[in-house]
Amino acid sequence: MLTLAERPDGLNILRPESVADGLPWLAAFAGAYQAIWSEPPYNERFSSEEASAVLQRALRIPDQITLLAVRDSGVVAGFAMAFPVASKPDVVRDIRGLLPIDSTYYFAELGIMEQWRQTGLGRQLIELRLQLIDRARFTHVILRTSATKNAAYEMYLRLGFEDTGVYMEVPSRRNDGSFRTDRRLFMAKVLDG
Numbered sequence: 001m002l003t004l005a006e007r008p009d010g011l012n013i014l015r016p017e018s019v020a021d022g023l024p025w026l027a028a029f030a031g032a033y034q035a036i037w038s039e040p041p042y043n044e045r046f047s048s049e050e051a052s053a054v055l056q057r058a059l060r061i062p063d064q065i066t067l068l069a070v071r072d073s074g075v076v077a078g079f080a081m082a083f084p085v086a087s088k089p090d091v092v093r094d095i096r097g098l099l100p101i102d103s104t105y106y107f108a109e110l111g112i113m114e115q116w117r118q119t120g121l122g123r124q125l126i127e128l129r130l131q132l133i134d135r136a137r138f139t140h141v142i143l144r145t146s147a148t149k150n151a152a153y154e155m156y157l158r159l160g161f162e163d164t165g166v167y168m169e170v171p172s173r174r175n176d177g178s179f180r181t182d183r184r185l186f187m188a189k190v191l192d193g
Ligand SMILES: CC(C)(COP(=O)(O)OP(=O)(O)OC[C@H]1O[C@@H](n2cnc3c(N)ncnc32)[C@H](O)[C@@H]1OP(=O)(O)O)[C@@H](O)C(=O)NCCC(=O)NCCS
Pocket: 036, 110, 111, 112, 113, 116, 117, 118, 119, 120, 121, 122, 123, 124, 144, 145, 146, 151, 152, 154, 155, 158
C-alpha cells in the first residue's frame, strides 16, 4: 500500500490498492463513514456492514482511487474515492449526453471527521485524486454534492468545479429509519491534458 503524504498533524494519506490493503482499516473506516453521513444535510443511517461494504466494493472497481487519512493508532480521520463513472450506472443514466461517459471520472464519498476539518485535508484529498487520474484516458470529473449549497459547494467551486445545474434525487435510509431521497447537484470539472 502506498503512503502518498505524511502531514504535520500526524495523519498519513494512504492509497489502498486492493481489498487486502483495506482490511486493517475496515472497522475504523466504517465508524467514520457512519458518523459523517449521519450529519445534516444527509442524515443517512448505514449499518457497519453496509459501511464496510462501501470500502470493499470501491477497492474492487477497475482504476479506482481510494484514499484514507489515518493515524498509526488505527484512527481513520477522512476518506475519499474515485473511479470511472462507467462503473456508476445510476449516475451514467443522469449525465449521458452531458459528459463523455468513457472519459469521465466520478468522485465519491469525500468525508472528513469533524475534529479534523478545516485544516486542508478535504482539499488535499480532492487535489490528490485529481493528480492520480490518467489524463491520457480521462478528460472530465463529475461529482454530486448536496443541493443545499453548503461549504462543500463553495469549496468545489474554488477548486475549479462548475455547477452543471443538473440535479438527482438520491434514495437512502435516514437517521429516523425512514427511506427517503435527498437532492444532489452535479458539479463537473474539465481536466487539463
Ligand atoms: C466538506 C468537507 C469534506 C471539507 O473538509 P475539510 O477538511 O474541512 O476541508 P478543508 O479544510 O480542506 O477546506 C477546504 C476549503 O473549504 C473551506 N471550508 C471547509 N469547511 C468550511 C466551513 N464549514 N465553513 C466555511 N468554509 C469551509 C475552507 O476554508 C477551505 O477553503 P479554501 O479552499 O479557500 O482553502 C468536510 O466538511 C466534510 O466531511 N463534511 C461532511 C461530508 C460532506 O459534506 N462531504 C462532501 C460531500 S460532496
